Amino acid sequence: MELKSYDVLSVKQRKFSEIDLDDMFFDTLKTDYPEFSSWFSKKGKETAFVVNNDAGIQAFLYMKVEHTDEDYSQFIKPLSPAKRLKVGTFKITLNGRYLGERFFRIILEHAIINDVEEIYVTIFPKRDEQKLLINFMELFGFELYTNNKDTDELVYIRKMKTIIEEEPSLKNYPYISSTLERNYYMLAIDTLYHTKLIPDSIIREENPNEFTSDITAANAIQKTYIGNYRISPQPGDIIIYYRAKPAGDNRPAKYAATLTGFGIVSEGHKRISSYEKVNELVSKRTVLTQKEIKDKLAKNKTVNILKFFDVYSFKVRPIRNFLLESGILISNRDYPSKKITEEQFDMVLKEAKFNKKDIFI
Structure with a gap:
């Protein structure tokens, strides 16, 4: 075996x-x-x-x-x-x-x-x-x-290789229907929280010993991301994780920022202003502390909450330079949290040397 x-x-x-x-x-x-x-x-x-x-x-x-x-x-x-x-x-x-x-x-x-x-x-x-x-x-x-x-x-x-019920559902995990229409997005995840939230997408510059099973959200398949992103993914949509250049990395961002994997959206909530409502929605599936959540609310007045099933972490990580050269990012000013086409998603999978048929059935 x-x-x-x-x-x-x-x-x-x-x-x-x-x-x-x-x-x-x-x-x-x-x-x-x-x-x-x-x-x-x-x-x-x-x-x-x-x-x-x-x-x-x-x-x-x-x-x-x-x-x-x-x-x-x-x-x-x-x-x-x-x-x-x-x-x-x-x-x-x-x-x-x-x-x-x-x-x-x-x-x-x-x-x-x-x-x-x-x-x-x-x-x-x-x-x-x-x-x-x-x-x-x-x-x-x-x-x-x-x-x-x-x-x-x-x-x-x-x-195996079966879609059991309507997406998104853990009953299908990790499979995703290849016949349904859906939207595709990139989501820039804060560098500070990226690997705590999605541990299988750890990068080479990080120490694996810093990430243990004591981080409750790390073990969960359904992840919760809290931020102020401008995209509006809906349940069933696909998100690709974009990890910015790590702190202390002296390389240009186009070589240090990477795409690390993808997931399927299960819930999306926009412009939440109440800490109590945020706490109710995220439970223990976020890596942010109470203070960090309250600080985000104090700074921005509202936050967005995206829940998704973490599906796959790329073994080969496409870099930002690939996004620029392929036209997925139009320029250095093009922010990576954005909607992309299915064709662009397929380009990312090809660059990551991932066989789409392993998951999309």
Whole structure:
């Protein structure tokens, strides 16, 4: 199975042999699965995704790819032959609400990387943390399919390359319909907040250790940007993230400013003047502090709030010079928060060496 490494936040790859099986985190798994300890010990050289802090393990995810010859006779309604990603062991502590979004992004990314047709999970609905994961699965388009006749676990599946419901919706994530009409924009995101909000779009000049899972908004897939941008994206529209030249970078902006990824808009709110209304809309999905929000309101009288699902971070980052040379930015005075055409969006994807068909279906 092909695995992806993550440079930011606290989710790290660990060999089973490096993980403390005696951590109390695993107690419920040992209770639910009497053979868990012996199974775990046999997996020594295999890899899991783990979040660990001073209090111990906070999250654990193990996945594997299954092929068309897999035996599903233990299910009341067996799965048909297909290449699948099995979420073998998955647990998050109850305080990991936004960490859950991070892990479901990881699951779906690995399903795409390994080109599977479906994902499936078996889970008991006994404990609160299990019920939390079931809620997450349903939020991300997993559906109850059958039961394991030996253990009575629930079996949830998620089909890939499918638009499940009207956009924007996490049930479709990360897929976007290629047949719907929509508008395209670039959004200049304040350099100070860019990577705190969109950690997978970290740039080389930044230190990954400065961005941890303690930043609640960083883990969330739905992001909230507060600013005074002049564009008016609507739900379903696409935004490309424009990151200005980092502080201390001596290069000209045309070489230091970059496009780092894109997302799909879920909500847009303009000219909000009340701090209470801003706080109600953003919840914990912004990286701004209360003081920073109040300072913005004091300075500008109103703020705009844009909510979007973070879809993809470019591996190859188009620079501002490309925008100028291609005519997406008309001149150095052309501000990068602007509406662009679908053709210009496709030009950006080509420059980023991103295959549009991976996400737009």
